[in-house]
Amino acid sequence: MKKLGLIFVITINSIVFSQTKINHTNFNYNLLEKLVIKKINNYRDSLKLKTLYTSHILRESFSYITASINAKQDTLYHVPYTTWLKDTPKLYNELYNLTNGKCGSKNPRVLLIVKRPEIIYTFTCLTRKTYEELADRMLRGWLNSKGHKAIIELLFDQENVHGQSGISCCIKKSSTGIYYAAVGFIQLGYLDVYE
Numbered sequence: 001m002k003k004l005g006l007i008f009v010i011t012i013n014s015i016v017f018s019q020t021k022i023n024h025t026n027f028n029y030n031l032l033e034k035l036v037i038k039k040i041n042n043y044r045d046s047l048k049l050k051t052l053y054t055s056h057i058l059r060e061s062f063s064y065i066t067a068s069i070n071a072k073q074d075t076l077y078h079v080p081y082t083t084w085l086k087d088t089p090k091l092y093n094e095l096y097n098l099t100n101g102k103c104g105s106k107n108p109r110v111l112l113i114v115k116r117p118e119i120i121y122t123f124t125c126l127t128r129k130t131y132e133e134l135a136d137r138m139l140r141g142w143l144n145s146k147g148h149k150a151i152i153e154l155l156f157d158q159e160n161v162h163g164q165s166g167i168s169c170c171i172k173k174s175s176t177g178i179y180y181a182a183v184g185f186i187q188l189g190y191l192d193v194y195e
Helices: 002-018 029-046 056-073 081-098 131-143 146-152
Strands: 110-115 118-123 162-173 179-191
Touching (some): 029 131, 081 110, 081 162, 081 179, 118 131
Antiparallel strands (some): 118 179, 162 179
16 A cells, blocks of 8 residues: 555656746756656657666766757767767766666676767757656657657667666756757677686
């Protein structure tokens, strides 16, 4: 009975939380970022694709940088691959912990970045009333673009490579009032190479 009550409370909180009206003077970046990831994973689930784990390290080392550069320069720009390569071991350890070790070896000898695509979205959010509506709009925009849709629908599985996949989102606002959302995806793998 306690379990049922807890599920009810969580469900009600989730519905109320996601239907929060957008306050343009106090924009809730964190809420929108979580909703974007949730919408992408829900879409992937509907296609029977692997759910991607939310990675805070990927956000700080990839999506945050992309969104910040875009907002500062007021232009669309993808961050070069090498700027966050040093964080690969931390990313793997985070994903290892998130999966409770299901992704394989705790201390692999050789780490691989198998895939690392990124999608970006810009908006002014003047026409959306709730964060839920805005997140839906963003997902529809990506799904209406062949290239973005292909990234969202990636399998993030590669035969003969052990590992796990993650996702991150960061949103920043430029001085001209344009919001830049950067969503990063990662598939990390490893090889156990013995001497």
